[in-house]
Amino acid sequence: MSKKYAVRNIRLCTKDCICLYVCPTGATDTEDSIIDVSKCIGCEDCFKACPSGAISMVPHVYPVQQEKEDYVINVLNNLMRSKSKQENIASGIDGRLAKAIEKSNRIMAEDLIREAGFLLPQSENTIKLLNELLKENKSNDYLKDKIEELLKLIK
């Protein structure tokens, strides 16, 4: 298996040109515009030819996530907690302004927790957390099914 495979950003793709001609395996020619991973051999021909910058090469296996100091994780998580609380309060207030504040806080909280060890969604940290949540939610069928499915896909 090649180390990398091609993916297409559908927003940038004009869906009518050169990757279809250069792909040696026909992986780029699909009805849903998603490049067929099982056919892609990672040759980069489409990536180099695309005039719209719509194709990226991504690795099958991502590198290990950068280590974070525990105290950095703690201060980031504390701020994330504050933003999450503010999102919660804003969600109960009427009006566009409160809605904007709710959204803004969600985005900040996401960014902070991302830097607190969850930058790569397929990281060890995520897998560890998913296994913990699975243990805690054995009797919650909805969550259990979703988490098991996610774990299967990540591994």
Added chain:
Amino acid sequence: MNKYICSVCGFVYDEKLGSPDYGVNPNTKWEDLPNDWVCPWCAAPKSDFYKEETNKKEDKQLEVEEIKFEGKLNSLELSVLFSNLSRGFEKSYKPKEQKLCFEISEYYKEISNKIDGTLEDLLKLIEDDLDNAYPNAMTASKNDRGALRALVWSEKVTKILKSILSRYDEDNIKDNDIYVCSICGFIYIGNDLAKICPVCKVSNWKFEKIGVR
């Protein structure tokens, strides 16, 4: 020999060097400067100066290293974590994983305990973030560029939230559009959106217009 720093403009008085340009000889102790001596740059009095503590910053670093994150993630925090993972999977072109994380995020949001509060309550939390949480977090993260990047962005957005909450209510913005930057959370209120986000510099097509709830 010590150094004294002007808290207004940052001028440094170094006892060893004195301030020859302004008539103070080298090796003049701080105590020996006349009481009516003022900062040569900004004219602040001696009382506005503080002594430079060579190891002060390290002490502070040690203190902030002791800050703990109490307990586990609550439901809404787990929702944040999973909506972040969903975005991450979207970026790495994993639509199935993206959808699963989104569904888990929505589930946790649904079951989270709602907190009642007003815009004034929000302002108090924002002020506490700006006065305490950010300075501590910045000190703790001084060697972590990724963390600093997130802190710099969200501190700027938090300052903007503070300014918005101090100026506006729903009535006086009724003729304005409201946008939120989907990358950093910056809020724009007005009818003349800039081409790029002033905080994270992303192109403005990443802004989301807020409709009525």
